[in-house]
Amino acid sequence: NIANGTTRYTSTNYAYDRRSSVVYPNNRTVNFGYHDTYGPLEYQQNSGEATHFVDYDYIGGRVLQRRFANGIDLDMVDPGDSSKTLFDTLGRPLQYDHINASGTVLTGFKYSYDPVGNKMSREQLHSPTDSDRYAYDSASRLTATSRGDISGGVDHCDPPSAPPSSGMMKTPGGY
Numbered sequence: 505n506i507a508n509g510t511t512r513y514t515s516t517n518y519a520y521d522r523r524s525s526v527v528y529p530n531n532r533t534v535n536f537g538y539h540d541t542y543g544p545l546e547y548q549q550n551s552g553e554a555t556h557f558v559d560y561d562y563i564g565g566r567v568l569q570r571r572f573a574n575g576i577d578l579d580m581v582d583p584g585d586s587s588k589t590l591f592d593t594l595g596r597p598l599q600y601d602h603i604n605a606s607g608t609v610l611t612g613f614k615y616s617y618d619p620v621g622n623k624m625s626r627e628q629l630h631s632p633t634d635s636d637r638y639a640y641d642s643a644s645r646l647t648a649t650s651r652g653d654i655s656g657g658v659d660h661c662d663p664p665s666a667p668p669s670s671g672m673m674k675t676p677g678g679y
């Protein structure tokens with residue numbers, strides 16, 4: 505409690521570069537269990553029964569589907585053709601959809617890339633006016649960004665005619 509000068513800490517423990525447990529200031533402990541190769545599968549609070557919270561399906565080391573116990577899923581299978589994935593031939597994501605149990609997209613992102621692999625756009629399907637476009641110079645350095653609804657199909661951003669006078673550029677998200 506900061507008011508009476510008491511300092512409280514949260515402790516995180518790791519095993520083999522993975523978070524194995526977290527101990528909160530009230531001594532609540534959460535232990536984590538993992539899939540042999542990939543992400544967390546379950547957690548256990550204090551000494552209680554383990555709670556399974558996620559299932560994964562993989563394709564070539566990439567997550568194809570992630571199903572949480574609360575009914576929210578990440579599905580990288582093309583909804584128009586279940587024999588296709590939403591990765592391009594280089595393994596980059598073309599679209600991420602987090603959907604609930606009724607199939608509604610909660611958060612969704614579409615990506616496009618230029619021929620040398622630079623991300624040209626990130627369309628936010630759940631909030632189109634917050635979508636981003638990017639422009640690069642010949643050395644693949646980010647030179648410009650723009651934000652707005654790009655659902656009309658434009659997937660490029662025109663670079664500025666001159667560099668900003670301060671030597672600083674506005675980054676995606678305005679940071």
